[in-house]
Amino acid sequence: MDPANEPVVSLLNEIADILELTGSDRFRPIAYRRAARTVEALPKPISEYIRDGTISELPGIGEAISQKIKEFVTTGRLAYLDNLKKGIPESLLELLKLQDLGPKKVGRLFFELKITNMDELEKACLEHRVQKLKGFGEKTEQKILQSIRFYRGSRRFLLSEGDEVAERIIEILRPHVSRIDAAGSLRRRKETVGDIDIIASSPRPSEVMDRFTSIDDIETIIAKGETKSSILLKSGIQVDLRVVEDNCYGAALLYFTGSKDHNVQLRNISIDKGMKLNEYGLFRRESEELLSCSTEQEIYATLGLDYIVPELREARGEIEAAASRRLPKLVELKQVRGDLHVHTNWSDGSSPLEEMIEAAKQLHYEYIGISDHSPSEKIANGLSVERMKEQIKRIARLRDKESEIHVLCGSEVDILPDGSLDYPDEILSQLDFVIASVHSRFNMEKQEMTKRLLNAISNDYVTAIGHPTGRQLGRREAYSFDADTVFREAAEKGVLLEINGSPERLDLNDALVMEASKFKCKFLLSTDAHHRTSLLNMKYAIAMARRGWLEAEAVANTLSFSRFSKLLN
DNA sequence: GCCGTTTTCGGCCCGACTGTTTTCAGTCG
Numbered sequence: 035m036d037p038a039n040e041p042v043v044s045l046l047n048e049i050a051d052i053l054e055l056t057g058s059d060r061f062r063p064i065a066y067r068r069a070a071r072t073v074e075a076l077p078k079p080i081s082e083y084i085r086d087g088t089i090s091e092l093p094g095i096g097e098a099i100s101q102k103i104k105e106f107v108t109t110g111r112l113a114y115l116d117n118l119k120k121g122i123p124e125s126l127l128e129l130l131k132l133q134d135l136g137p138k139k140v141g142r143l144f145f146e147l148k149i150t151n152m153d154e155l156e157k158a159c160l161e162h163r164v165q166k167l168k169g170f171g172e173k174t175e176q177k178i179l180q181s182i183r184f185y186r187g188s189r190r191f192l193l194s195e196g197d198e199v200a201e202r203i204i205e206i207l208r209p210h211v212s213r214i215d216a217a218g219s220l221r222r223r224k225e226t227v228g229d230i231d232i233i234a235s236s237p238r239p240s241e242v243m244d245r246f247t248s249i250d251d252i253e254t255i256i257a258k259g260e261t262k263s264s265i266l267l268k269s270g271i272q273v274d275l276r277v278v279e280d281n282c283y284g285a286a287l288l289y290f291t292g293s294k295d296h297n298v299q300l301r302n303i304s305i306d307k308g309m310k311l312n313e314y315g316l317f318r319r320e321s322e323e324l325l326s327c328s329t330e331q332e333i334y335a336t337l338g339l340d341y342i343v344p345e346l347r348e349a350r351g352e353i354e355a356a357a358s359r360r361l362p363k364l365v366e367l368k369q370v371r372g373d374l375h376v377h378t379n380w381s382d383g384s385s386p387l388e389e390m391i392e393a394a395k396q397l398h399y400e401y402i403g404i405s406d407h408s409p410s411e412k413i414a415n416g417l418s419v420e421r422m423k424e425q426i427k428r429i430a431r432l433r434d435k436e437s438e439i440h441v442l443c444g445s446e447v448d449i450l451p452d453g454s455l456d457y458p459d460e461i462l463s464q465l466d467f468v469i470a471s472v473h474s475r476f477n478m479e480k481q482e483m484t485k486r487l488l489n490a491i492s493n494d495y496v497t498a499i500g501h502p503t504g505r506q507l508g509r510r511e512a513y514s515f516d517a518d519t520v521f522r523e524a525a526e527k528g529v530l531l532e533i534n535g536s537p538e539r540l541d542l543n544d545a546l547v548m549e550a551s552k553f554k555c556k557f558l559l560s561t562d563a564h565h566r567t568s569l570l571n572m573k574y575a576i577a578m579a580r581r582g583w584l585e586a587e588a589v590a591n592t593l594s595f596s597r598f599s600k601l602l603n
Numbered sequence: 604g605c606c607g608t609t610t611t612c613g614g615c616c617c618g619a620c621t622g623t624t625t626t627c628a629g630t631c632g
Contacts, residue, residue, distance in 0.1 A: 061615060065604035096605050134621085136630050171623055218632090231632085262619055274632080276619095294616095294632070301616045306608085312617060 054137035077549035125151035194537035223577035295349035374403035375560030453489020471500030535575030547582025
């Protein structure tokens with residue numbers, strides 16, 4: 035999400051929360067939440083949509099909500115919300131984030147027990163006052179206490195962390211199932227995952243559930259049923275398992291892959307066509323006759339749609355594209371022919387040059403580019419001019435010996451605060467390529483940072499901008515810069531934009547890839563590997579590229595070496 | 604509050620699981 039939009043997303047969600055608590059029309063909060071999701075997915079600050087008058091064209095944002103956003107953005111306040119909040123303590127809303135506590139229950143806790151915040155709720159549970167309320171009981175009270183503990187330690191997880199957990203659990207369950215896959219946001223390759231959804235088919239579901247709920251690092255079993263169970267692992271990550279009959283596996287996989295908005299759109303199309311879609315299949319609405327369910331492909335086809343890969347299922351126009359046969363032919367991992375953002379133990383990597391080259395050969399790459407750090411990165415043992423010259427010679431010798439792979443010598447060169455580069459032209463001119471990155475002064479003013487990046491782009495030696503926003507998931511926000519201006523200039527000058535596949539970066543992300551594509555930018559997929567095994571992280575760069583609707587044509591390192599090297603000159 | 608190849612008004616995805624009920628409301632995904 036563009037950091038500038040965060041307050042608007044919170045605003046819309048807060049309105050939805052209060053509307054739910056006070057329990058008026060049940061669809062109004064849904065509308066606000068949908069609008070919040072739309073704003074969250076925007077690649078640019080909402081103020082730009084207000085300025086060019088396109089705000090009310092955004093899905094789920096109509097006249098009323100766009101007026102409210104305008105008021106909030108221009109004045110920093112919203113009279114409607116101030117009014118709504120009267121009599122509702124701010125701290126009450128946080129209780130809605132607790133698992134198994136929704137607006138109805140929170141409302142009753144507030145009105146009947148005068149509970150206004152998490153600590154008071156915890157106390158009331160410990161004193162067994164909550165179980166005395168009608169409709170609440172002993173178990174509810176225990177669940178609330180558990181939810182509070184979970185909430186206090188919860189966070190979203192990196193896609194790579196999710197992969198690791200899912201792969202392990204799938205291996206444990208595999209002997210008991212016919213088919214099994216990770217679904218949900220993990221399968222859609224979102225940059226972070228909140229929990230893990232696994233879907234399986236088996237003739238003996240209870241056996242699968244028994245195995246699942248006896249995995250050794252379980253903190254608690256949240257729910258256990260014949261077809262659906264949830265566990266919380268000690269690591270804090272929740273895993274949901276759904277077991278279905280094998281003949282309807284496709285329908286279940288489709289349903290549990292989401293996204294929610296994509297599913298809603300599919301269901302609406304089904305209704306329009308006199309059909310009904312649920313996790314058991316696609317049915318004729320009147321007769322309940324089963325039309326299709328065994329594979330996702332078949333279900334999309336029955337709905338008159340081309341197959342939509344999971345990475346695109348975000349309700350960003352993919353359904354319209356599928357209906358009119360205009361889906362992009364997305365770039366694939368096997369089309370990537372080289373990796374240029376690779377560190378070695380010359381700077382802060384942990385593998386020697388030779389090992390990185392060897393690892394690239396095992397991936398059947400045609401080329402690999404070495405790009406250690408420049409002098410300013412003292413903490414990363416950046417290469418001085420002298421050491422850089424030495425590495426250039428060393429790589430030249432290795433290159434001559436190599437018959438299987440082309441070895442390029444480049445550098446990840448710091449973009450200094452004024453936008454100049456961290457090596458003199460004498461060095462830059464000897465390098466095969468330059469990835470220019472910002473590693474310092476992240477808190478510059480937007481205008482200044484934009485100028486800094488534009489300066490770097492205007493340098494003739496620069497091949498690509500590395501991790502263009504500088505964000506690190508869960509740790510550091512993106513620095514502020516005018517993305518459109520930078521993208522336009524990069525496209526103009528033929529400077530590539532990196533899609534950095536390092537799991538804590540994923541930079542550019544999907545939304546910014548889509549935005550940059552509007553300016554016809556070209557991209558460089560890379561891993562920023564600091565160890566030979568990290569070259570495998572190319573799959574995460576691919577994930578962002580595919581979620582950003584990229585075709586191979588827009589990705590420079592899908593080119594053969596001869597064409598790629600022409601691009602470098 | 605949003606939205607429209609049957610609608611500018613009347614809909615708005617749909618089923619599983621849990622706990623507290625004794626037939627169902629609340630919550631979740």
